[in-house]
Amino acid sequence: MTGYARATGAVPGASFACEVKSVNGRGLDIRLRLAPGFDALESDIRQRIGKQVTRGSLTLNLSVERDGAGGDLLVNRQALATVLAAIDDLRSAVPAAAPPSLDGILGLKGVLEQRDRPISSDAEESLTSAILDAASRALSDLVLARRQEGSQIAAVLLDRLDEIETLVQRAEVHPARSRDTILAKLRQQVADIAADIAIPEDRLVQEALLLATKADIREELDRLTAHIASARQLINGGGAVGRRLDFLAQEFNREANTLCSKSNAVELTAIGLDLKAAIDQLREQVQNIE
Incomplete structure (x- = not known):
C-alpha cells in the first residue's frame, strides 16, 4: 500500500504541484492539504481517490503559486490597532529611547498582508480544471507504484x-x-x-x-x-x-x-x-x- 507520485502543471497566471503518498492502513484514511482558496476542490478530489484506492493512509498536498507580477499589499487594520494599543499600554511601563518607527510597526507579522489580485472567472475555471487533472494523473501514478509493490x-x-x-x-x-x-x-x-x-x-x-x-x-x-x-x-x-x-x-x-x-x-x-x-x-x- 505504499507509494508516492507527483504531478505539476501551469496555466496563465499560476503554476501548481500535486503530491500524493500512501502508507499501510487497515482502512482508507484520506488527508488533504490544499492551498488556501482551494477548499472547494476537497469533495471532488476525495471522490477521485475513492474510485482508485480502497485501503491505506493517503495524503495529498496541493501547492499553488500565482505569478508575481500582480498582487496588492494591504494593511490589516485590526492587527495594526492591536499593535498600537499594546504600544500605548507599555509606553509608561517600559522606558524607550525612541518611539516605535513606522517601518518597525509595519514589519510586524500580520500588519501587512500580500493578497493576490483576482483573476478572471475563465482563468479560475481553467486553473481548477488543470489542478483536478493533475490530481488524477498523480493518483494514477500512485496506483501504478502500489501495483508494482503488490x-x-x-x-x-x-x-x-x-x-x-x-x-x-x-x-x-x-x-x-x-x-x-x-x-x-x-x-x-x-x-x-x-x-x-x-x-x-x-x-x-x-x-x-x-x-x-x-x-x-x-x-x-x-x-x-x-x-x-x-x-x-x-x-x-x-x-x-x-x-x-x-x-x-x-x-x-x-x-x-x-x-x-x-x-x-x-x-x-x-x-x-x-x-x-x-x-x-x-x-x-x-x-x-x-
Whole structure:
C-alpha cells in the first residue's frame, strides 16, 4: 500500500504541484492539504481517490503559486490597532529611547498582508480544471507504484503458501495419525504402568479408537488445504484482496492452533508450530497490500 507520485502543471497566471503518498492502513484514511482558496476542490478530489484506492493512509498536498507580477499589499487594520494599543499600554511601563518607527510597526507579522489580485472567472475555471487533472494523473501514478509493490509481495505470499502446503502434507502422512500407531503406543503405556495386569485386547482396541477420534486432524487438514486454494485464487485474481486475505490468515491460524491441541506426537506438534510461524509471516505481508 505504499507509494508516492507527483504531478505539476501551469496555466496563465499560476503554476501548481500535486503530491500524493500512501502508507499501510487497515482502512482508507484520506488527508488533504490544499492551498488556501482551494477548499472547494476537497469533495471532488476525495471522490477521485475513492474510485482508485480502497485501503491505506493517503495524503495529498496541493501547492499553488500565482505569478508575481500582480498582487496588492494591504494593511490589516485590526492587527495594526492591536499593535498600537499594546504600544500605548507599555509606553509608561517600559522606558524607550525612541518611539516605535513606522517601518518597525509595519514589519510586524500580520500588519501587512500580500493578497493576490483576482483573476478572471475563465482563468479560475481553467486553473481548477488543470489542478483536478493533475490530481488524477498523480493518483494514477500512485496506483501504478502500489501495483508494482503488490506484485513483489504476491510472490512472497505464494512462497509462504507453498511452505504451508508442504507442512500440511507432512502432517497428512505422519504415522502418529494411524490407529495402529496409537494402539501400539497404548499397549506400551499399559505395559509400562501395569505389566502384571491383563487388559482384554478388545478393550485396548476400543480405547485406541477413542484416542484416535480425539486426535483426528482430518477436518483441520482439509480446511487448511481449502484455505490454501482460496488464497492462491485471490492472489492470482488481483484486485483489492487485502481484507479477504487477512481473514483467511486468521482462519489459517485457527486451524493450526486446533491441530497443535489435538496432536498426539511431538513431531506432529512441531509441524503445527512450524505452520503457525509460516502463517504469521503470511499475515504480516498481507498487512502491506490493498
